[in-house]
Amino acid sequence: MTPAGEQLSPQQGVAAYLDHLRVERGTSRNTVDSYARDLRRYVRHLSEAGVAELRQVNHEHIVAFGVALRHGDGDRPPLAPSSAARALSAVRGLHRFAHAEGWTGDDPARDVRPPSLARRLPRALPLDDVVRLLGTPTGEDARALRDRALLELLYSTGARISEAIGLDVDDVDRRERTVVLSGKGGRQRLVPVGCPALEALDAYLVRARPALAVKGRGTGALFLNARGGRLSRQGAWRVLKSAAERAGLTTAVSPHTLRHSFATHLLEGGADVRVVQELLGHASVTTTQVYTLVTVNTLREVYATTHPRALG
Template sequence: MLWSSYIKGFKSYLKLERSLSVNSIDAYLNDINKLIQYFESLNAEPKLAEITIIQLKSFISWLNEMGMLPSTQARVISGLKAFFAYLTIEDLISNDPTALLEAPKLSRKLPDMLNIYEINELIATIDASKPDGMRNKAIIEVLYGCGLRVTELTELRISNLFPKIEFIKIIGKGNKERLVPIGSVALKLLDIYINEVRVHANIKKGHEDFIFLNRFGAKLSRISIFNLIKSLASSAGIKKTISPHTLRHSFATHLIEGGADLRAVQEMLGHSSITTTEIYTHIDRDYLREVITQFHPRA
């Protein structure tokens, strides 16, 4: 394949300059391989500099005919745009054929969120007198109070807590670090759990720095957090389909509805693109109506 050296360079670019994870890099390379497969089906092997938008549109039609979902097509187009942008930056091609290539329209389904009453009910169902009660209260408060992904919670370490300045350091996707503010309620529960409960645990070697531990002294797994949330929701009588991500979604939504700046929310969530953050901004219609009534001169 004539493109092999370009693909190799692109892989190095993603790894070294964009610091992407192995899985993310593989996803980009798979997108390019799909385009290669398309040209192979035509017994064609065009030079990268000669590829046109017409050919790319035909490629997208080919993906559609194969039954590929619009969301997957959009993912492939995103990968190709990144590849051709790299080629342009490196002056390997003079024109980017993906510049005017549009992704299929996607309908964004917003996940369920919890209001503050439901979150309080969730926490109220936890029996703090039980061995894991204080730990579970701290888990819910940190998930909701900091908007963490479930993996970010399970990987949270004592050495990444900065209670005096009320911040925690999070290692997010692609090992990217960010500092997130943490409220006094979450900090208080963490302090009680760490200094009054966790200190009595028989901690497994190599897990000494992880905050949240299971009964065997090892860090909690993702699935254990999912099970905890579902169990608490059932006990609280919440009928919505929720997961740890529901608390992250609620965190962002409540901030936006309270007047927080979208860029600040983006930073706290650890999103590389603000368009990702926008899915969390489904501000209710009553609030929008109130804003236009208050500020628009013709209202």
């Protein structure tokens, strides 16, 4: 750890902060990687402003960085509002950490607030579309069996794609019909698995995974690629996107499509929002409650189109 009182450059401060997130906070790799990209841009911004030491940063430097994020800066393009907000959050975290460590006399980012974002409702597929999507990988070859098992598991558990591809074979308990998912910040949760997903997993584990595994180096990963290694996030996303195209879905899909559908369908079926929170691995119920807006909007649409006196 850099000793208090030593004059840190912005680069040194960022390196120490990222180490703190990784080691002490247990922040997920994806989040740390995103913060690293945002803070590299921030360091370049400070360098161009003539800032050589972290203690020289003031409120105006951070405000100017926020403007550059939204409008572009030199050869660096503007960021989407959500990405700009994330970058400012990274900068705030950096300066809060540096001040707490005694490396700066104050926290110049204390009064900087990321712009408020319009709440975007998650996009969920109708149940009929989900059924079509899950039935798309046909055939009995190893790839089809793997893809069917992956898609079934994503919808059955509400797992993030990164959580699904991070699974090892031992994380699935077929007797208890559960799976252990490792979410953000290393938090683990036990989630039930439905019968169709278990059947697809059994078919994959018995008839497909052994053939894929012999091509690799003995990894314990549940989902394998054609070379016998762990399936990547990009590979899993391609499986979902390809299945959606073959199913003829007109709604755009994203890596979270089946997760959103899982949560929305549970709430529409009467599940308690706290239970859905636990299944999704959300730290706060506030994050889960956005799905209740989806179901309320659906109710309004149905009411408006079917009730004889809904319209004035």
